Amino acid sequence: MMASGAGGGAAGEGEWLMVAQLRATVQAQDPRAKEVDNLTLRRFLRARDHNVDKAAAMFLKFLQWRREAVPEGFVPxxxxxxxxxxxxxxxxxxxxxxxxxxxxxxxxxxxxxxxxxxxxxxxxxxxxxxxxxxxxxxxxxxxxxxxxxxxxxxxxxxxxxxxxxxxxxxxxxxxxxxxxxxxxxxxxxxxxxxxxxxxxxxxxxxxxxxxxxxxxxxxxxxxxxxxxxxxxxxxxxxxxxxxxxxxxxx
Structure with missing residues (x-):
């Protein structure tokens, strides 16, 4: 997966630091978060107005949902x-x-x-x-x-x-x-x-x-x-x- 900062609007250094905080938080609770790129994490961060705790809760809920709703990684x-x-x-x-x-x-x-x-x-x-x-x-x-x-x-x-x-x-x-x-x-x-x-x-x-x-x-x-x-x-x-x-x- 792409891990660079390309696309989706400009992001400053402060936002990427918050993405790093979000990554550390979610990976500590669910190792599968390592497979997700920074742009995905940034979307969750932006969806919660850059509140890391709220974005982490949203993202972890997403991982759980994805495992249950789409166990094969895609819908056949x-x-x-x-x-x-x-x-x-x-x-x-x-x-x-x-x-x-x-x-x-x-x-x-x-x-x-x-x-x-x-x-x-x-x-x-x-x-x-x-x-x-x-x-x-x-x-x-x-x-x-x-x-x-x-x-x-x-x-x-x-x-x-x-x-x-x-x-x-x-x-x-x-x-x-x-x-x-x-x-x-x-x-x-x-x-x-x-x-x-x-x-x-x-x-x-x-x-x-x-x-x-x-x-x-x-x-x-x-x-x-x-x-x-x-x-x-x-x-x-x-x-x-x-x-x-x-x-x-x-």
Whole structure:
């Protein structure tokens, strides 16, 4: 794993000293922490506003979760065999800052048909996939959520909360921005239920794009050559099942 300071924003000497403190703390409690690079530890540190004790507790909880939820180091396709073919989440191009784009289609999710345990594995599957695609010099991805055709049958608060919990607790500082497009009024009622469970840092990353400014906003964030075809760009979406993946910790 990469242990240098490249990517993810500038870090001063003071921050790296805190990363060293965090490493000493977590390695004393769990030897597996030795396998994790400094950039990963820095993400946990930043997620807890540079409080070493809180970051250590968060990271140790992550190691325990990873061992239980992903014992093989990655999610095998057979564990998400019902979720994967639905293409609820696909890979796009990259935004203007070089962050890979993850595209989600909530209207392809039906609460009546989902198994929550498998859905959680699917969430880990697509987060591992997008994180494995992040190039050197970057640490984050752009999430593009298209709510076109979303309705009552697609609303699934338990699944949404599960995805938010996994993202916040086990993939900290990976989400760069989430563009929410074609959002129906109905979803805003669901959002009010989800909002209290989203931490302040993550809340600030969600941008609800007005339909009138959709074209302008998308092209400000993404070059036309990298914009998905279904939004008027030139990049075809790639199904997750077609992405070559490597085991990824966070």
């Amino acid at each position: 396709e057979e564990k998400v065999r019902r979720e994967l073919p639905q293409d609820k989440v696909c890979m796009g191009g990259v935004d203007r800052t070089g962050r890979p784009i993850l595209v989600a289609f909530p209207a392809r999710h039906f609460s009546a048909n989902r198994d929550l345990t498998e859905f959680k594995s699917y969430v880990v599957y697509f987060f591992d996939t997008i994180c494995a695609s992040i190039p050197r010099g970057q640490e984050k991805f752009l999430l593009l959520v298209d709510f076109k055709s979303w309705g009552y049958s697609n609303c699934d608060i338990r699944a949404y909360l599960a995805a938010i919990e996994i993202m916040q607790n086990y993939y900290p500082e990976r989400l760069g921005k989430a563009l929410m497009i074609n959002v129906p009024y109905l979803f805003m009622k669901a959002w009010k239920m989800l909002y209290p469970f989203i931490d302040n840092n993550t809340r600030a990353k969600f941008v609800f794009v007005n339909n009138k400014s959709l074209h302008e906003t998308l092209r400000r964030e993404i070059d036309e050559t990298q914009l998905p075809e279904f939004l008027g760009g030139k990049t075809p979406l790639i199904s997750l099942k077609d992405c070559a993946r490597q085991p990824q910790s966070v």
